[in-house]
Amino acid sequence: MNRIYSLISFFILTSFAAFSGTLSGKVIDKETGEPLIGANIRLDKKGFYDATGLDGSFSIKHLPAGKYQVKISYVAYQTITREISIGKEDVFLSLNLEPDVKQSLNEVVVRASTDKSTENSARFSERKANQLMNIVSGRAIEISPDLTVANLIQRVSGVSIERNSNGDGQYAILRGMDKRYNYTLVNGIKIPSPDNKYRYVPLDIFPSELLGRLEVFKTLTPDLEGDAVGGVVNMVMKDAPNQLEIKGNLAGGYNELFMNRGFTSFDASQIQQLSPYELNGSTYSATAKDFPKGTLTLQTKKPIPNIVGGLSIGNRFLQNRLGVILAGSFQNTYRGSNSKFYSSTVYDTEKTSRITSLSERQYSERQERLGLHAKIDFRLNENNKIQWYNAYMNLLNEQLRDTKTTEYSSGGYDPEKGNAGLTFGIRSRVTQQQIFNSTLQGTHQLNEKLKFNWSAVYSTASNQMPDNTSFSVLGKRENFVETKIYPQQSSRRWEHNDDRDFATYLNLTYLSLWKGNPLEISAGGLYRDKQRSNFYNNYVLQPTNPFAVYGKDFNSYDEVNFTVQNPRGTVASALNYDATEKIAAGYLMAKLNTKATQIIGGLRVENTDQGYQMLFPLGELRPSGNQVYTDFLPSLNIKHSLNNSQNLRTSYFRSINRPGFFEIVPGKVVNEEFQERGNPDLQRAVADNVDLRYEYFPNLSDQVMAGIFYKAIKNPIEYTLQVDETRGQDVFYTPGNFGNANNYGFELDAIKYFRNFGIKANYTYTHSSITTKKNIRVRDSAGNLSSIAVNQTRPLYGQSEHIGNFSLLYKNNKTGWDAQLAASYTGERINTVSQFLDNDLWQEAFIQMDFSVEKKLNDRWVIFAKANNLLNTPMRVFIKNTNPVNNNIPDQANSNGKTLIREDYYQRSYLIGIKFKY
Numbered sequence: 053m054n055r056i057y058s059l060i061s062f063f064i065l066t067s068f069a070a071f072s073g074t075l076s077g078k079v080i081d082k083e084t085g086e087p088l089i090g091a092n093i094r095l096d097k098k099g100f101y102d103a104t105g106l107d108g109s110f111s112i113k114h115l116p117a118g119k120y121q122v123k124i125s126y127v128a129y130q131t132i133t134r135e136i137s138i139g140k141e142d143v144f145l146s147l148n149l150e151p152d153v154k155q156s157l158n159e160v161v162v163r164a165s166t167d168k169s170t171e172n173s174a175r176f177s178e179r180k181a182n183q184l185m186n187i188v189s190g191r192a193i194e195i196s197p198d199l200t201v202a203n204l205i206q207r208v209s210g211v212s213i214e215r216n217s218n219g220d221g222q223y224a225i226l227r228g229m230d231k232r233y234n235y236t237l238v239n240g241i242k243i244p245s246p247d248n249k250y251r252y253v254p255l256d257i258f259p260s261e262l263l264g265r266l267e268v269f270k271t272l273t274p275d276l277e278g279d280a281v282g283g284v285v286n287m288v289m290k291d292a293p294n295q296l297e298i299k300g301n302l303a304g305g306y307n308e309l310f311m312n313r314g315f316t317s318f319d320a321s322q323i324q325q326l327s328p329y330e331l332n333g334s335t336y337s338a339t340a341k342d343f344p345k346g347t348l349t350l351q352t353k354k355p356i357p358n359i360v361g362g363l364s365i366g367n368r369f370l371q372n373r374l375g376v377i378l379a380g381s382f383q384n385t386y387r388g389s390n391s392k393f394y395s396s397t398v399y400d401t402e403k404t405s406r407i408t409s410l411s412e413r414q415y416s417e418r419q420e421r422l423g424l425h426a427k428i429d430f431r432l433n434e435n436n437k438i439q440w441y442n443a444y445m446n447l448l449n450e451q452l453r454d455t456k457t458t459e460y461s462s463g464g465y466d467p468e469k470g471n472a473g474l475t476f477g478i479r480s481r482v483t484q485q486q487i488f489n490s491t492l493q494g495t496h497q498l499n500e501k502l503k504f505n506w507s508a509v510y511s512t513a514s515n516q517m518p519d520n521t522s523f524s525v526l527g528k529r530e531n532f533v534e535t536k537i538y539p540q541q542s543s544r545r546w547e548h549n550d551d552r553d554f555a556t557y558l559n560l561t562y563l564s565l566w567k568g569n570p571l572e573i574s575a576g577g578l579y580r581d582k583q584r585s586n587f588y589n590n591y592v593l594q595p596t597n598p599f600a601v602y603g604k605d606f607n608s609y610d611e612v613n614f615t616v617q618n619p620r621g622t623v624a625s626a627l628n629y630d631a632t633e634k635i636a637a638g639y640l641m642a643k644l645n646t647k648a649t650q651i652i653g654g655l656r657v658e659n660t661d662q663g664y665q666m667l668f669p670l671g672e673l674r675p676s677g678n679q680v681y682t683d684f685l686p687s688l689n690i691k692h693s694l695n696n697s698q699n700l701r702t703s704y705f706r707s708i709n710r711p712g713f714f715e716i717v718p719g720k721v722v723n724e725e726f727q728e729r730g731n732p733d734l735q736r737a738v739a740d741n742v743d744l745r746y747e748y749f750p751n752l753s754d755q756v757m758a759g760i761f762y763k764a765i766k767n768p769i770e771y772t773l774q775v776d777e778t779r780g781q782d783v784f785y786t787p788g789n790f791g792n793a794n795n796y797g798f799e800l801d802a803i804k805y806f807r808n809f810g811i812k813a814n815y816t817y818t819h820s821s822i823t824t825k826k827n828i829r830v831r832d833s834a835g836n837l838s839s840i841a842v843n844q845t846r847p848l849y850g851q852s853e854h855i856g857n858f859s860l861l862y863k864n865n866k867t868g869w870d871a872q873l874a875a876s877y878t879g880e881r882i883n884t885v886s887q888f889l890d891n892d893l894w895q896e897a898f899i900q901m902d903f904s905v906e907k908k909l910n911d912r913w914v915i916f917a918k919a920n921n922l923l924n925t926p927m928r929v930f931i932k933n934t935n936p937v938n939n940n941i942p943d944q945a946n947s948n949g950k951t952l953i954r955e956d957y958y959q960r961s962y963l964i965g966i967k968f969k970y
Contacts, residue, residue: 073138076111077145079104079124086172086752088149090865091126103865106171106805107753128152128294169264172752175803179749182643182652183273183689184701184759186210186801188266190290195861195872197902197918199360199383199963200421201266201287202255208268209757209801209814210283212855212878215927217451218387218417219958222256227270227761228795228818228851229282232769233709233737237286238489239441242277244513244551246485248586248627249714255285257447257485259381259423261301261362264290270761271689271703271743274639274654275559275574278685278707281739281763289425289443292375296367296970303916303965304357308924309388309958314352316416316452318480322346323519327546327589329621337619338591343544347480347521348610350452355386355418360963373431383421390414391956392943396931404935405891405951407944411457420448435497445487453479460941476537477524478609484516501564507557514550521545523609525602537602539595539612546589547627555580570645574654577638584713588627588721592617626719626730628667633713635660653688660710660736664717674718674732681736683708699747701759709737709769715787727784735789739765745799755803763795768822770849773887783887793822793848810861818855820848826889844889847882852897854879868908875901883929893953896928906967914967921960929954 079091087108094101095112097120102110115138122145125131129149136143169190178187186208188196198204202221206213213221214231223231236243236253245253260266269276269284276284323346324331328338359382366377391413396405422445429439459473488511495505521544527537559576593614597605606612641654663678687705694700717730745759767789774784797818804811824846827839847853859874877899884893901923906916930950938944943952 072114072116073140074111074113074142075115075120075122075136075138075145076109076142077147078108079110079126079147079149080108081129082148082150084172084176084752086170086176088126088129089170089172089863091124091129091149094123094125096121096123101866105807105865106810106861106863107751107807109807111807124149174265175749175752175755178755179699179747182650182691184270184703184743184745186268186270190264193260193263193266195870195904195906196260197872197874197904197920198260199385199918200256201258201260201263201285203920204260204263204266205255205268205285206876207812207857207859207874208266209799209857210270210816210818210855211268212852212876212881214850216256217415217956218389218419219921219927219956220256220387222254223252224255224285225850225852226268226282226285227763227797227799227816228820228848229763230848230850232712233281234283234285235277235280237284238443239289239491240286241489241491241507241509241511241557242555242580243487243489244511244553244582246487246513246515246549246551248515248517248547248549250712251710253487254447254485257421257445257487258287259362259383259421261381262289262379262423262425262443264288271741272685272687272705272707273652273689274641274656274685274687275576277578277637278656278658278683279710281707281709281737281741281765289427289441290364290366290377290379292366292368292377292427292429294368294372298363298365298970299968300361300363301916301965301967302359302361303918303963304359305918305961305963305965306357307385307387308960308962309390310355310386312959313390313414315355315386315388316350316352316414316454317418317450318351318452319346319349320450320482322349323482325516325518327518327591327621329589329623330546330587334620334623338616338621339619340593340614340616343519343591343593343614343616345610347519347544348478348523348542348608348612350478350609358385358961358963359383360385360965375427375429377425377427379425381421381423383419385419385421385961387417387419387958387961388415389956389958391954392952393954394941394944394952396951396953404933405931405938406935407460407938407941407951409457409459410941411455414454415451416454417449417451420446422446436495438492438494441489441491441493443487443489445485447483447485449481449483449485451479451481451483453481455479474527474537475524475540476527477522477540479520479522481520482516482518485514487511487513501562503561503563505559507555509553509555509557511553511555512550515548517545517547519544519546523612525609527602538598539600539602539606540598542593542595542612542614544591544593547587549584549586552583553580566644569647572643574641574643575639578635579637580633580635582633582635584631584633586627586629586631586714588625589621589623590625591621624668624670625721626666626717627714627721629664629713629717630667631662631664631713631717633660633662648693650691651689654686656685656687658683658685658708662710662713662716664713666717666719669719672718677716677732679711679716679736683736683738697749697751699745699749701743701745701747703741703743705741707739707741709739711736711769711787715769720784729784729786731787734769734787735767737765737767737769737789739763753803753805755801757801758799760798761796765793765795767791768793768848770822770824770885772824772885788824790822790824793820795820795848795851805861808862808864810863812859812861813857815854815856818851818853820851821845822848824885826891827887828889842889846885846892849882849885852879852881854897868914869905870908871903871905873901873903875899886931890933891931893929893931896930898925898927899923900925912969914969916965916967918963919960920962921958924957924959926958927954927956928952 091104122134174187174189214223216222231252265288267286322344328342362381364379393411395409424444457475493507523542524540561574596613637658639656644651659682666675669675685706689703711734720727742762748756801814825841826844856877862871880897883895904918
């Protein structure tokens with residue numbers, strides 16, 4: 053009987069195979085040629101349908117022989133139908149869809165504009181761009197595991213990121229050039245930095261979901277500002293859609309770190325935004341009553357889940373002449389790290405490092421991130437358009453650092469006796485950074501040949517750090533027993549700064565012909581007036597009873613009573629200053645397009661007038677100063693089309709890097725590990741940059757790009773640790789110019805889609821060299837110890853020799869699944885430059901892996917999940933030498949010939965939520 057059933061089944065299956073076929077094909081935009089992802093293909097027989105994949109292809113298998121009517125539909129495109137016959141051979145259809153054509157009441161024909169957020173649109177823009185650039189599309193941002201722009205930008209070739217204390221990205225390093233060598237734009241307009249010392253913008257303040265796309269320029273044209281050596285980051289915010297669109301999302305999650313330990317917080321409600329000095333005047337003498345104890349009132353518990361949400365509403369009105377979009381994003385997240393920090397020093401004439409202490413730190417950090425974005429564009433007529441853009445970004449960070457420090461004697465740590473000095477301490481800190489930008493722009497076609505555009509910009513950036521509190525208690529360990537612990541010094545610090553920018557941009561373009569080829573001649577410039585103010589005050593408090601014993605006289609830090617040692621604070625600091633910067637720039641640029649070649653060249657001239665005025669110089673020889681200089685910045689970009697799918701690009705541009713405001717203010721700032729000092733003689737860096745890149749676009753979704761770059765930098769600016777010879781062995785951290793530096797390398801970038809799968813991969817090799825002075829300690833014949841200076845050639849600060857990214861994509865429009873597994877590799881790089889030879893601090897190479905997935909429930913609802921730092925990758929810093937005396941110290945004996953200086957673990961973060969689209 054079984055054999056009969058088997059024979060029947062066999063004949064049915066073979067008959068089905070003989071009389072069934074497959075319908076496959078590809079759906080593309082008729083005008084642009086780009087594949088359409090997610091187009092619906094339905095047959096008139098129930099159950100047979102598909103949706104196009106990442107490359108625009110579809111496939112419907114096991115169709116019984118016969119005739120069918122195929123319906124192909126896609127949002128904002130005309131629906132078409134086809135008649136097909138399925139027989140013994142498979143059928144392949146190449147389908148071209150046209151944008152939907154609508155007629156208004158006055159018979160004006162309006163076409164739906166191309167969706168600039170798609171992957172294909174991003175590839176098309178890279179291909180047509182005037183300069184070398186990489187783009188992360190809006191759709192890639194949506195499915196990305198990243199919540200901030202800082203984490204998102206690490207997916208771009210040639211880009212690595214510098215992370216903050218909780219493991220999130222904060223600053224971008226482009227082509228091995230530190231964050232100082234890059235600048236940031238919002239919709240093509242430069243924004244000021246909220247940083248209290250430097251001019252670079254922390255990218256973690258920007259929620260990624262507000263972006264329509266992310267652009268990274270790697271070469272400059274004359275119409276771009278010239279102070280970028282590594283590159284330019286341009287955040288293009290969301291634009292008004294063609295019809296009413298409402299998008300929202302809400303998600304919750306948790307950080308795995310707090311599944312294993314508690315989250316320690318303090319009472320931030322008692323914090324005063326202004327110091328007693330500011331509240332009561334410069335002659336006021338502060339008392340202990342002026343310092344509420346909320347920053348010392350600690351509570352440890354499990355945090356509430358992380359909350360992330362966003363909403364955007366956009367539409368076009370008045371027959372598409374008026375576009376409006378409002379968008380907002382809110383994130384409340386709990387992050388932290390478990391950290392070990394080893395202090396070391398070089399003794400006598402040794403080059404090796406001896407560990408002097410171990411600080412075990414637990415960070416608990418609440419981040420509240422708010423982003424608001426509004427844009428209105430209005431087309432007055434076919435020749436005139438104006439738009440008004442506003443953005444507000446706010447990042448509130450409440451951080452508690454709980455530290456236990458073990459001090460080791462010069463003879464090392466004896467594990468049998470457990471002898472060591474102990475210090476326990478906390479630092480409670482609130483930081484609020486804000487950026488606001490308002491830009492009014494106009495574009496005017498004056499006649500057939502003349503085009504004019506302008507921008508008027510008002511921007512502000514601020515950083516508030518009120519009542520930054522540190523407090524420590526001192527004890528001793530003998531035979532593994534912690535003996536009496538006494539209260540020590542406390543400090544209460546107020547810092548705040550703000551930047552204000554007024555800027556005007558003007559550009560005029562003349563369209564002409566040269567030997568029958570289109571020629572554009574552009575001229576324009578900008579004027580920016582920047583004002584910066586910085587305030588700093590620090591109070592030192594001593595315990596009223598320095599012999600109070602923990603567990604007997606006090607049981608918590610807020611029970612300790614204090615007296616104020618400096619009632620008026622310490623305002624005599626280099627961080628109290630006013631600064632100005634006025635930049636006037638002009639350019640002349642020509643763009644020539646022949647049949648196969650595009651040439652863009654010209655000259656940019658920038659005049660800089662940068663100055664400072666110390667508010668409390670106290671004997672400084674240079675309480676005020678300014679630098680005035682003019683730079684001539686030529687550039688040339690050539691793009692040659694080898695054929696319809698291949699480009700060869702070459703470029704040259706000269707650029708600069710200006711010192712930050714704090715960097716040229718003389719005086720010192722006392723930090724936890726060392727002093728930091730400005731350098732009023734610091735000069736700008738000047739770089740000559742050369743690029744060559746081959747681009748291959750087999751279709752509008754795939755690409756292969758390979759390029760080489762070279763940068764010759766004169767007077768590069770680097771920070772180094774130096775010994776103050778006038779004050780013994782005091783160490784200070786200061787910027788300086790160091791002759792010449794070189795930076796070169798190559799990039800590989802590839803994207804390939806296979807039906808429902810896609811691969812994105814890039815790799816960058818970078819080599820750089822800079823020569824700086826280092827110290828060696830020597831003893832003379834009398835036994836006296838002194839230092840001599842020698843030259844050492846090393847890589848630039850922050851530069852990794854190898855960085856790479858690999859992303860595996862999956863998209864199934866038929867089932868509604870969309871997923872991405874993304875891995876980023878960053879090779880070892882210098883973390884801190886030492887004053888001693890061969891004693892620089894290096895960050896260990898690491899891999900970070902993240903994952904995201906979403907499932908479409910219907911046309912409006914999507915559920916999604918994100919997981920970050922899947923490998924729980926730590927951040928490790930080490931010195932490339934070792935010393936036998938360190939072997940008894942935890943984690944040092946097995947450090948593979950290195951001295952471990954720092955190790956931070958952040959654990960994994962998870963998020964799950966829902967999206968809505970109408």
